[in-house]
Amino acid sequence: MLSPVIAGVDGSAESLAAAEWAAREAVRRDRPLRLVHAWNWHPRQTEGEPANAAQRHLARRVLRQAEERIRSAVPGVHLTDEQVEGPATAALLKAAERAELLVLGSRGLSGFTGLLAGSVAQGVVAKATRPVVLVRTGEEAEDEHVPADDGSPSTRTGYLDVVLGIDLADACDEVIEFAFEEAKLRQARLRVVYAWQPPSAISLGPGDIALVNDPARAEEWQGFLSAVLKVWRDKYPETEVLETVVEGKASTALVRAASAASLLVVGRRLSEQPTVPRIGPVTHAAVHHVGCPLAVVPHE
Numbered sequence: 569m570l571s572p573v574i575a576g577v578d579g580s581a582e583s584l585a586a587a588e589w590a591a592r593e594a595v596r597r598d599r600p601l602r603l604v605h606a607w608n609w610h611p612r613q614t615e616g617e618p619a620n621a622a623q624r625h626l627a628r629r630v631l632r633q634a635e636e637r638i639r640s641a642v643p644g645v646h647l648t649d650e651q652v653e654g655p656a657t658a659a660l661l662k663a664a665e666r667a668e669l670l671v672l673g674s675r676g677l678s679g680f681t682g683l684l685a686g687s688v689a690q691g692v693v694a695k696a697t698r699p700v701v702l703v704r705t706g707e708e709a710e711d712e713h714v715p716a717d718d719g720s721p722s723t724r725t726g727y728l729d730v731v732l733g734i735d736l737a738d739a740c741d742e743v744i745e746f747a748f749e750e751a752k753l754r755q756a757r758l759r760v761v762y763a764w765q766p767p768s769a770i771s772l773g774p775g776d777i778a779l780v781n782d783p784a785r786a787e788e789w790q791g792f793l794s795a796v797l798k799v800w801r802d803k804y805p806e807t808e809v810l811e812t813v814v815e816g817k818a819s820t821a822l823v824r825a826a827s828a829a830s831l832l833v834v835g836r837r838l839s840e841q842p843t844v845p846r847i848g849p850v851t852h853a854a855v856h857h858v859g860c861p862l863a864v865v866p867h868e
Contacts, residue, residue, distance in 0.1 A: 701863045713727055730754065744796075
């Protein structure tokens, strides 16, 4: 049995947008879609105690609302649903273990002091062992595509680039392969972005500062990136790849690149201390500031 694409839904606008994106992704991958709604769970509730009738009614309504939206927007998807007992983060992490990927809604930031990405989404991203995609409120099918010739939104044009943020000091096969597969599914160009910063005087040994100037260092990183990607270009010859090496902060480069992307892919190292999960500063910045769907791929 094929692993499903799973979308967590809670009735919020962002979860409905995530469910619709998940439906489109399920069709692209030729996978079933499963909607999951987690119960509100209370510490005083006895294990195995029957769920409150009101909770059951609310959960059914949330799932029905998502189903109606999906069947209208993506009628070809094979759709099932289930209700699971919370807490929500733990329930979604358990569901993700049997998923092709997990899709969740995310609020991101609004303004200078705006809302943080939802605590459930952040908790899942920090602990999941399967890829997690975060989707913003208002994400539409047209947003994944190049505008029509007259500038209007369209789903009949090609897909915007898939962007991969890569760390050449820790280039991971799982993350790179995920990005290439996503580009292949869309027949889109894959733009691979690496950002480097000159070492500080403190981090260099005596005499090192003058060894390589910035233009030469950038050229060396470009060559390293090309070498890392060569095997993947050979494996995916039909995928056009654009290599981008820039000087500056990785988070800034990725936010800029993702402004015209259908999907941003970043990696997250699985923590050796699962009780202290971290998503890393670059992924953290992407979660809060990138507007397109964001795929976070865990790796060893």
